[in-house]
Amino acid sequence: DTEVTQTPKHLVMGMTNKKSLKCEQHMGHRAMYWYKQKAKKPPELMFVYSYEKLSINESVPSRFSPECPNSSLLNLHLHALQPEDSALYLCASSPYGSYEQYFGPGTRLTVT
Amino acid sequence: SQQGEEDPQALSIQEGENATMNCSYKTSINNLQWYRQNSGRGLVHLILIRSNEREKHSGRLRVTLDTSKKSSSLLITASRAADTASYFCATDDDYKLSFGAGTTVTVRA
Numbered sequence: 022d023t024e025v026t027q028t029p030k031h032l033v034m035g036m037t038n039k040k041s042l043k044c045e046q047h048m049g050h051r052a053m054y055w056y057k058q059k060a061k062k063p064p065e066l067m068f069v070y071s072y073e074k075l076s077i078n079e080s081v082p083s084r085f086s087p088e089c090p091n092s093s094l095l096n097l098h099l100h101a102l103q104p105e106d107s108a109l110y111l112c113a114s115s116p117y118g119s120y121e122q123y124f125g126p127g128t129r130l131t132v133t
Numbered sequence: 134s135q136q137g138e139e140d141p142q143a144l145s146i147q148e149g150e151n152a153t154m155n156c157s158y159k160t161s162i163n164n165l166q167w168y169r170q171n172s173g174r175g176l177v178h179l180i181l182i183r184s185n186e187r188e189k190h191s192g193r194l195r196v197t198l199d200t201s202k203k204s205s206s207l208l209i210t211a212s213r214a215a216d217t218a219s220y221f222c223a224t225d226d227d228y229k230l231s232f233g234a235g236t237t238v239t240v241r242a
Contacts, residue, residue, distance in 0.1 A: 025175070052228055054230075062234075062235075063221055063232035063233060063234055063235055064176065064221075064230075064232055065232075066229055066230065066231075069228060069229065071228070076228075077228075077229060109173060111175060111176070113176075115228065120163070120164055120166065120181065120225040120228065120230075121166065121178045121181055122176075122178065122230060123178065124168075124175035124176040124177070124178075125175050126174050126175045127173070127174060127175050129173070
């Protein structure tokens with residue numbers, strides 16, 4: 022299995038909802054990432070997990086809560102989001118010792 | 134945070150022509166990478182060039198790196214309709230990728 026999968030593909034949520042995004046890879050990669058991408062902009066790094074531990078948090082608001090239950094799975098828990106949080110959320114992974122990242126197809130999030 | 138600029142912002146070419154895009158960055162780098170993104174989907178890694186390399190080829194792709202000018206270029210030769218996408222350069226710093234603004238390439242049949 023050489024891909025990163027993300028579910029759901031699309032998500033619409035209200036500002037009071039709680040939802041989660043899921044990312045999975047079975048390539049044995051030890052680093053996993055969450056990015057946020059607004060329309061016509063480059064991806065912006067949110068979080069990095071290395072060996073299942075959070076190693077980088079790019080000053081992301083606490084309404085975004087990442088979780089790495091095991092080496093293959095990465096979640097992003099969402100609560101009390103704002104309309105400006107609407108974006109494409111991308112997950113990526115990379116093998117140990119490599120800087121090349123493998124991206125999932127993304128979750129298109131709309132906050133109403 | 135965004136590392137640098139890419140130019141042009143958009144490029145429209147005929148199938149079979151070459152496409153060249155440039156990337157400038159601000160700080161010293163370990164590696165520079167290029168990624169492709171098809172309309173609203175995930176990014177695909179194209180090529181990585183190390184700071185001590187000046188040129189690298191992969192299929193129809195040619196990447197150059199000039200660390201003295203803090204710039205890189207990506208050349209796609211003999212373009213195809215399937216090359217229509219956004220192209221991003223990215224510098225890496227201890228597993229953090231910082232992307233340029235991107236170049237949108239449209240290949241006309």
